[in-house]
Amino acid sequence: MCYLGSLMLNMPSWLVREKKRMSRIGSSDIASLLGIPNERSSLSLYQNKKGLGSRSGGLHKYARRGIELEPVALKMYADIIKKPLTQDFSDLDVIHAHYDYMGCFLDWLSCCGQFCVEVKCLADHGSHKRSVQTRSIQDRYYAQIQFQMFCTGRDYIHYFGFCEGKTPSILCTVYRDKEFLNVVEERCHIFWTQCIELQTPPRTSDPRFQFLPELFSNKRLAHICIGNCAQDFVDQSFS
Numbered sequence: 001m002c003y004l005g006s007l008m009l010n011m012p013s014w015l016v017r018e019k020k021r022m023s024r025i026g027s028s029d030i031a032s033l034l035g036i037p038n039e040r041s042s043l044s045l046y047q048n049k050k051g052l053g054s055r056s057g058g059l060h061k062y063a064r065r066g067i068e069l070e071p072v073a074l075k076m077y078a079d080i081i082k083k084p085l086t087q088d089f090s091d092l093d094v095i096h097a098h099y100d101y102m103g104c105f106l107d108w109l110s111c112c113g114q115f116c117v118e119v120k121c122l123a124d125h126g127s128h129k130r131s132v133q134t135r136s137i138q139d140r141y142y143a144q145i146q147f148q149m150f151c152t153g154r155d156y157i158h159y160f161g162f163c164e165g166k167t168p169s170i171l172c173t174v175y176r177d178k179e180f181l182n183v184v185e186e187r188c189h190i191f192w193t194q195c196i197e198l199q200t201p202p203r204t205s206d207p208r209f210q211f212l213p214e215l216f217s218n219k220r221l222a223h224i225c226i227g228n229c230a231q232d233f234v235d236q237s238f239s
Contacts, residue, residue, distance in 0.1 A: 022049060024095075025188050027104040027147040031140040033187040035211035039140055042202040042209040046195055069121035073162035073169075074108055077117055079230035080171065080238060081158075083110040096151045101192045104151045117158040118145050124165025131161060132170050135224045139216050143184070145174045150181050168226040171233055175220040183215060 021028070031039040040048075078085050086109045096102040107119045120141060122128035131137055137159055145157050154176070161170040187209060195202050202209060225236040 022051070024101045024103045025192060027144040027151075030143040030147045030184060030188075033191055033209050034139075034143055034184070034215065035209050036139050036143065037211060041204060042191065042195075042206050043204055046191075046201045049196055050199075065121060069162065069164065070107070070119055072164070073119045073121055073160060074117075076162065076169070076230050077108075077119065077158075077160050077171070078110075080233040081110065081115050082234075083112060083115060085109065086111045086113075094148075094151050097153070099188070101196075102147075102151055102188055104148045106148065106152070115158060116148075116152070116154060117160055118148065119160045119162060122161050122163050124163055124167045128161055128163055128170075129167050132168055132226055135170070135172075135226070136219060136221065137161065137170070137172065137174070142174065142216065142219050143180075146177055146180050147184055149174075149176045150184060168228050168232070170224070170226050171238055172224040173222045175222065177220045180215050183212065 025033075029045055032042050032045040035042070074085060092106045092109065094104050094106065107117055109116050118141070127138055141159060141161075145159055148157055149155065156173050156175045159170075159172050159174050163169050190208055191202070194200060223238050225233045225238045227233045227236070
């Protein structure tokens with residue numbers, strides 16, 4: 001085994017993922033390229049990919065919380081869809097078939113391969129509560145899941161916003177949005193070929209990455225259910 005491979009095996013799984021994310025455009029980067037308000041800018045994303053700017057070197061407390069709660073959330077999700085989840089991580093790191101600078105990580109697959117889920121372990125307030133009230137999902141999560149479909153070729157992915165507090169969890173099906181992905185594909189190509197490869201940072205408010213609210217006006221969501229336990233979702237006939 002090469003020295004680099006040995007190092008990768010000895011790294012925590014989250015750090016291995018972070019190193020891979022640095023070498024390509026990932027699903028969590030799409031919010032920046034779409035100019036979603038209150039997300040980091042395309043310039044900040046460029047600096048991150050180039051290893052510029054300050055880095056804490058550790059795992060953010062919210063990310064750590066998500067990792068700790070993810071097994072609980074996944075167990076609840078498996079109980080809802082009544083399918084076991086695969087333990088094979090080999091298919092969960094996906095590179096786009098035609099663009100080697102685009103890739104994504106999937107949170108989990110069912111053993112039958114039919115169901116794929118993006119899990120978010122969320123706090124009992126703020127944006128998650130609004131999502132439950134409006135029976136929708138945040139723009140950044142919608143963008144992330146659309147990109148996952150772009151990389152995997154899937155037509156739908158489940159979103160599970162898990163909350164262990166008083167606010168219910170939310171589960172829905174997100175369907176492929178072709179017009180949305182046309183914009184995503186174009187912006188990813190511009191960012192990688194004109195910014196990263198040519199080492200030309202985007203401007204702070206680069207018009208090539210401006211926010212287009214119409215992209216999010218009709219999110220392709222279905223089977224939107226809320227509940228505090230798996231049986232709540234089963235009773236709502238989630239499928």
